[in-house]
């Protein structure tokens with residue numbers, strides 16, 4: 001058995017199509033680079049609900065706890081919109097994040113030169129962009145209680161609770177400072193300390209943790225101003241650290257800075273396991289895109305780049321991750337574009353499979 005184990009949860013919508021291309025990339029690394037992976041596949045989201053009546057079976061959860069890395073495609077779709085909250089496809093993903101305690105969600109936004117014109121923002125604003133959003137992933141309003149829809153004085157009331165302990169803030173802050181140390185040593189923390197007590201604590205704790213990192217320039221921004229600055233002049237940022245909900249929103253904004261939501265990978269990391277590798281789940285930032293699912297149109301790059309992050313963060317194969325990222329960059333430079341990347345007059349339109357073929361051809365050429 002290979003010393004590297006993966007659990008693939010392709011999920012719903014375009015998840016299976018983009019993950020099929022990742023499978024081929026994994027096979028290429030096994031054959032051409034001698035990097036064997038043990039790969040298991042299982043269900044998550046609506047696909048799991050259809051079979052088990054739950055968006056993540058207990059047996060799947062147990063497997064996820066045992067492997068080195070989980071690769072996830074996407075969850076959700078209109079078919080499941082009317083389901084009770086507790087069994088919605090998204091709950092499967094949230095359960096994985098919570099029970100694996102994947103508190104640090106790394107969402108890098110890099111603008112590939114070839115795509116600087118694919119964004120709705122001006123080229124000069126995004127060309128050369130390379131920022132990293134670190135989103136807290138296991139707490140905050142996503143998980144706080146009380147929560148629910150109740151009735152008060154005959155009127156319905158919807159409740160969610162934003163709650164952060166100092167330890168939860170400190171550990172994600174540390175992860176962000178550590179990353180900043182390996183990059184340009186600048187960290188911007190975003191919250192709403194002007195209106196939220198949890199934001200006041202967030203700012204305090206991040207500042208305290210920062211005393212251990214005298215070489216990192218720490219700044220603070222209100223999250224709304226941060227959203228505005230992200231579209232105004234994103235290159236002012238290096239690493240951004242923020243809470244679960246703000247991180248969800250800010251990372252979608254950051255995605256558009258790279259040309260398309262179809263480009264953004266992510267890594268969700270927890271504490272080290274017995275073998276020294278962190279608990280980890282890798283997934284594209286995009287969703288299940290039900291409108292284009294099953295048509296072979298989806299961009300597989302975010303999912304493929306998520307596997308590159310797995311090579312880097314789970315398996316310490318940074319050079320192989322670089323190789324894969326370079327292959328993606330070259331294919332884009334050649335002008336290949338899935339529909340989400342088409343700009344007026346630009347590029348040769350290809351589907352999911354062709355994009356995968358082209359990336360594998362570039363990998364082969366890199367030998």
Ligand code: IPM
Nearest residue numbers: 075076090093094248285287
């Ligand atoms: C994301 C997604 C998820 C989230 C959904 C699918 C639960 O939007 O990973 O950004 O809100 O965290």
Ligand code: MG
Nearest residue numbers: 248249252285
């Ligand atoms: Mg999101």
